[in-house]
Amino acid sequence: MILSTTKSLLLNPLIQLKTPPPPPPPLKFRPKFASISARLDNSEQQLNLSVLRFTLGIPGLDESYLPRWIGYGFGSLIILNHLLGSDSVTAAQLRTETLGISLAAFSITLPYLGKFLKGATPMDQTTLPEGAEQIFVMSQNVSAAQKEGLAWATYVLLRNTSTTSVLILAQGALCIRGYWNLPDGVSKDDALDWFKNNIEETGLSDLKDALYFPQNADAEFWSILPQGTRSVLVQPLLDPNPSTNEMGNIEGFVLLASSMRYAYSEKDRAWIRAVSNKLRSKN
Amino acid sequence: MVAGRILHIGIPCIPGRPPPPPPPRVPNFPRFIRASSVQPGGYKGPKPGRDWIADWVSKNDDAVRSLPIYVGGASLLAVLFNRAVSGIAPVADASSSQSRSDLLTLGLAVTNVLAGLVWLSIRPKSIIPVEPQGVECQVIYSHLPESVVSEILWAWESLSTVTCCRSLVIVYDSQCIVQIGVAAKSMNDGEPFAVDAAKLMQGSLCQGVLKSGAQSYLANLSLYPGRSELPFLPSNTQAVILQPLGDRGIAILGGDTIRGFTTSDQAWITYIGEKLDATLAKYMSNIPLMPQTLFKILRFPRQCFMKLRTEDIQMQGHTCCHLKFPFSNKNITCNDMFLAVENVPVGCV
Numbered sequence: 001m002i003l004s005t006t007k008s009l010l011l012n013p014l015i016q017l018k019t020p021p022p023p024p025p026p027l028k029f030r031p032k033f034a035s036i037s038a039r040l041d042n043s044e045q046q047l048n049l050s051v052l053r054f055t056l057g058i059p060g061l062d063e064s065y066l067p068r069w070i071g072y073g074f075g076s077l078i079i080l081n082h083l084l085g086s087d088s089v090t091a092a093q094l095r096t097e098t099l100g101i102s103l104a105a106f107s108i109t110l111p112y113l114g115k116f117l118k119g120a121t122p123m124d125q126t127t128l129p130e131g132a133e134q135i136f137v138m139s140q141n142v143s144a145a146q147k148e149g150l151a152w153a154t155y156v157l158l159r160n161t162s163t164t165s166v167l168i169l170a171q172g173a174l175c176i177r178g179y180w181n182l183p184d185g186v187s188k189d190d191a192l193d194w195f196k197n198n199i200e201e202t203g204l205s206d207l208k209d210a211l212y213f214p215q216n217a218d219a220e221f222w223s224i225l226p227q228g229t230r231s232v233l234v235q236p237l238l239d240p241n242p243s244t245n246e247m248g249n250i251e252g253f254v255l256l257a258s259s260m261r262y263a264y265s266e267k268d269r270a271w272i273r274a275v276s277n278k279l280r281s282k283n
Numbered sequence: 284m285v286a287g288r289i290l291h292i293g294i295p296c297i298p299g300r301p302p303p304p305p306p307p308r309v310p311n312f313p314r315f316i317r318a319s320s321v322q323p324g325g326y327k328g329p330k331p332g333r334d335w336i337a338d339w340v341s342k343n344d345d346a347v348r349s350l351p352i353y354v355g356g357a358s359l360l361a362v363l364f365n366r367a368v369s370g371i372a373p374v375a376d377a378s379s380s381q382s383r384s385d386l387l388t389l390g391l392a393v394t395n396v397l398a399g400l401v402w403l404s405i406r407p408k409s410i411i412p413v414e415p416q417g418v419e420c421q422v423i424y425s426h427l428p429e430s431v432v433s434e435i436l437w438a439w440e441s442l443s444t445v446t447c448c449r450s451l452v453i454v455y456d457s458q459c460i461v462q463i464g465v466a467a468k469s470m471n472d473g474e475p476f477a478v479d480a481a482k483l484m485q486g487s488l489c490q491g492v493l494k495s496g497a498q499s500y501l502a503n504l505s506l507y508p509g510r511s512e513l514p515f516l517p518s519n520t521q522a523v524i525l526q527p528l529g530d531r532g533i534a535i536l537g538g539d540t541i542r543g544f545t546t547s548d549q550a551w552i553t554y555i556g557e558k559l560d561a562t563l564a565k566y567m568s569n570i571p572l573m574p575q576t577l578f579k580i581l582r583f584p585r586q587c588f589m590k591l592r593t594e595d596i597q598m599q600g601h602t603c604c605h606l607k608f609p610f611s612n613k614n615i616t617c618n619d620m621f622l623a624v625e626n627v628p629v630g631c632v
Binding site: 082092100262274 | 330334336337340341344347348351354355358361362365366368369379380381383384385387388390391392394395398402405406407430434437440441444445545547548550551554558
């Protein structure tokens, strides 16, 4: 059904390019089309296609993945056709099938490419890591102002970004919030010491630049993170005046983990840098 | 790692070097971020690799958008050409396996063309920021303690670096606390236009915002008649966000791009507003002592639960009253409400 309507509609835009398009008649069958109008914008010399939306009208179905499913479906049909009609396979048919398979492969990669275009919205929803529980621990011996600052920073980072777990080390104080996998022997009270030991092993406190792993991070190194973590961002807190000593004074870092891939856009990272600036000491 | 230690020369800071130019609004980082290789032997972990495809796609945005159309169109022509060359009649019936595979390939080509058209149609329009006309100023109410001032300056620095905000005005308790950024020039001399806080708070814009308690985003300021209530902003301010600070104050942010504040910016501004409200309330409040409010809460539990504000809890300082929230039998102590929330709902805005 989809095939016939789209093929018949292919001819129409070509005709309408020459004359100003009349308002299109309402289409009552599925798939629904919004109005299709193609006009040449004189100032920009660009084809301005407004509101061409190919939607099946099923709520909850993500149409941007449609090329991928069509690629899989048609590709497997091509292979099936080849196997079933194998009494005499001509060279022409082989050429067509090769072309078809390569087109199917290209269609399958289209949603992946579309993710990096400007204006692409993240499609996946955050999933909670399994087997992890929500914790909120903070070091003792911190001033009230510092406690408030850490609490607010962790709260805001969890609410406003697609973060599931956050760990902050700032001026010697540690604050951990969100979903973490504590190993079996560690109770909530010992959690702080366990995290401290692990962090010293990784040497994260000596970082100078931000680290961003948008896809699967090395699982052995990031063993403290819960399972199901896909993106990791580590933002060090740097001293604003690097001219006072040779290296910028490193006061700690903010570690964010998320269960989505490519979870932190440029804007998210800029905001995270702003929040980490707040946690710096004000000297 | 040993080699890393030997190379530990450090990044030299040449004295007398001119300060680096201020960074652009949202620094254009490449998609990967590599940790520096010169380190004092601390970090031992993996470093992220370069994401070639992501970089290539974001650099050639326009070309990539039309790529599926060319691929689909070329395949369409190739199929027809193949048919013509092989001497088969161009009829679209499904009788022979050649026709079937042709049809399937045509279907895939059409899918690609449509996907390319969809990508072209959802290309975001690039809007040019408009330089605000006015005079730079930084006016901060003098009786504020140091910590509050540094928090306000942090908020201004974050907003001006990350978003398109170019002017910030904070009014609290009918006094203008802060006016930073670009302000309109006042008539007589080159001084910034002073904010008439009382008049502003009586105006319909602020009254509406304070009543609803929600942020108000005027994405294209030229379309709103309420523009006349904000004479202190530069005349060509493009977008304005009005953020209520509790129910005693309001923060006004002026931006230089139409629809320049994204939804994530709006969410962050809401949270920054709450934090500023909590901070300012601590130092500016003249509310009588807690017991009265507490009595009111216990007497009308449902109503007061809805209206309870952060500063009411914080009034008593550290040794606190313990409030019983009627819906949950939880004792909330008079600390910051963010501390009291153990389970934070997690998710993307």
